[in-house]
Structure formats: C-alpha cells, structure tokens
Amino acid sequence: MPENTCCVCGRPGVHAIGARWFCEEHHKTATHERRSAFGSVLGLIVALVVFVGVVYGLDTALQPVFTASTLLLTGVVLALVPAVVWLAFFYQQDRLEPEPKGHLFSVFVLGALLAAAVGIPLVEDVFNVPDWLYADTMTTILGGILVVGFVQEFLKYAAVRYSVYHSSEFDEATDGVVYATAAGLGYATVLNVMFVVNNGGVDLGAGVIYMAVVAMAQASFAGITGYFLGRAKFESEPLWWMPLGLTLSAAANGLFTWARGEVTRGGGTLSSGPNPWLGLVLAGAVAVVTLGVILALVRRNIKSALAAK
C-alpha cells in the first residue's frame, strides 16, 4: 500500500488509524458505528423465535395435510424466511445510511453458491462427515471444528474477502459483520433447503426449529469472521490476526455442533432429538452473546481510533 493514501479509496490520507491512512470521508465511515448491523441481527433473533412459535402453533392447532409436493414447497419457502427477515430488518434500519443492495445481495448469493458447490459436497461426500462425526464426544468436537467449522467459516470468509472486501463500499467498521452475516445467511439458506429436499419435505414443527437454529448459528459464527475482516481492513493487523479469527469462528461452530447434540440428546440431528426446543434456546443464547461481544469490541475500537485522531 503506498504511503499516506486512503486505504479505502486511494486518495491522499489525512488521518491514520494505527498504520492505516484514511481520507476525511473514509475516516468518518471507518469510525462510524452502523447501528443497523447489530439491530438487524437482534431483530433476526427475536423474529425467528416468534416465527418458530407461530409456525409450530399453527401446525399443532391446524394439523394441515400436505401432498408430497406442497410439503416440499412449503419447506423450501420456510427455509428462505430467515434471510428475508434479516434483509427486511437491515434495510428498514438502514434507510438513512444505506449499504448498496446489490453488494449485500451478491455476497448472500455467493455464500449460498459456495455452500452448494463446495461446502456441502466437501463435508458430506469427501469427508463423509455423517458417517463418523458422532462416534464419540472427542470426535464430534474435533471433527466439528477441523472439518465442518473450517470448511463453513472459510467459505463465508472467502465470500466476503474475494468480493466486496476491496471495494470502496467496504468502508465502515461494521461492514465486515454486515457482509459476513449476509454470507452466513446465504450458507444457512442452502443448508436448510438441502435439509428439506433431502427429507422430501419436513415436519413443519421440528423442521422450522431446525431452520431457525441453523440460520442463527451460521449468522453468529460469520459475525466473528466479519469482525476480524473489518479490523484487518481498517487497522494493520499482524499475520496471525485473520487465521485467529477464522479459527475462533470454526471453533465456535464445532463446539456448537457438539453442544446442540448434547442438549437435544439427538446425536446432532434435531429431528431425532426428543427436545429440539433446547437447541433453539442454545442457538439464541449463542447468537445474543456473540452479537454482544462483537458490538462491545467494535465500540471499543472506534473509541480508541477517535481518541488517537
């Protein structure tokens, strides 16, 4: 990077954060906390819990009868709900400082494509994870982190790092979290659609809980990677920074896979667990805690950057 040029747009830099230079405009954006980044995820968590309750309640009360094709179609539509809910919350809160819709949607689609073309085939066909992951506790944890966690989190990282990361639209401290969440929800959407298709449709009650859990978990772990990506863009970080971020998100992913299996006592598959609601509670708690920690870290970074101005 040339000396004293803005690391976002290449114009002459007038302010520095650590070893990074910024022009006036991008120093403002780099130290701006986009509230919609966190509000939309919080909204997603609350909305998904309500969504699950409503669908579960309607399913129990009405006991609808589906044909095979309508069950499949209903499942696929339900699988899209988390992404639609998040985007709706994001744009609703983002009206005053809009992020380009095209970029956000592109990253979402890229996350989904990488999941379908690389992630799921690698995990299920090359590593045959369903055949051995739940052999014992240590295998579940190690396999969950080293294979499932690293594959999923690397692809979400790649969806951001090799697309929008170098564009001038990636110009705010929270953009890493926003775009990584979009990639995570793209990944989650494909996982949920595949779950529905592979089962030829799903039982609405248990299925909708599974989908909400997957969406919350994938968005949360992507948020960790996104925070590290944001810091790497706006502050010159050491060599180990980004690998550490990816390792932490992969570890959170793998530990969640194990913990979900433990709390639902279903060996990792919600459909076979006697109490999938506990999986939802766990996913909600993980999402809230992750969001809170990332928010606190972003605020601390912005504060110290402004103090050093």
Next chain:
Amino acid sequence: MNTKPSLGDRYAEWAVIVVTVAALLAGWFVMNGVVGRTVPFESDGVSAAAPGGWKESKPAEGELLNVHELGSAGYETTYILSKLPVPQDGGAGTIASLLTLERATALTGYRVLGQREVTINGLEALEVSYVYIESNPDLTHAEIPAVVRGLDYIFVRDGNAVIATYHADQSDYEGGLDRFYRFVESIRF
C-alpha cells in the same frame, strides 16, 4: 508513523489458506482414525476386533455382539457375532439350514444367493450369502422398503458354531465387504 505494509497485510490471505488446509488435513486424520478404528471385544470365549464408533444394540438370544454403523444410508450396516450349540452329528451346513429356516419365516423376501466352503485363518468355514427386504412395520410410514444383502461365516469347533453376520443396504454392501473381512479375520475362539 510506519506506513510500510505489515506481514499481515501482505500474507494474511495465504496464512488463512494455510491454516484452513492444515485444519482439513488434521480433520482427515481424525476421520481415518475413527473410520478404521477397532475396539477389542471378548465374550463367552470369543474375541474379535469390533468396529470402533459403531452403535451397540442389546444382543438378542444367542448373539454376543450386535453393532451397527451410524449414518449409513438406508438400512444401517450391521455386524452380528453369535454363538450357537451345534446339534449332535451336525456341522456348519446344519447351522446354515437352521438359520435359513428361521430367517425364511421372520424376514420378507428372504433368498439364499450362494453357499460355499472357505478357509479363514486356517479354519474351515461355511460362507452363506443372502438377501431380504427390510420394511418399516409402521404402516403410516411412507418409505420404500430397503433391499438388504447379508453374509454369514459359520465356524464350527468343539460342538459350538460361531457365526459372523454382515447386513448392509444393497448400495453399501460391496463397499463394506473389505472391512467385514477384516472383522472376520480378527475372530478368535
């Protein structure tokens, strides 16, 4: 102020790729360790190297070991080790006939596909291959019944027969044979 690009700026992408590849390699070792793992088994004078990480079911009457593989597509691949008393003047053929009669009444579409004498670890055994249909007894369960392939090795010694049984969905049967052969070769009694 130092504006020289840091190592992180220049090589972070590569560092992430290296760490990911290293993690996947480690994951590959974990997978191989689990898939090829065996656990020692011994009961009623019969020992074997049973597959590790498989789920153990409560053995039925005459069975010493009943394990099945988690995550098998369709019918779960199953190994059963049984020990039965051999009727007087009987041999492996007698046991094979008894098993055929028993299975023909208990299993749907049971057919013996072949039978031959083999030698394993210096012991003579009778190899019986067969097929049957496994269907969920719950009539409300809308699923296509599975075609299950089976293979028995019947060893007879000192008035007892030790039977190693392999059941697998027909799509998994061929792929799982080598592992079953290793299991059979590990049997000592």
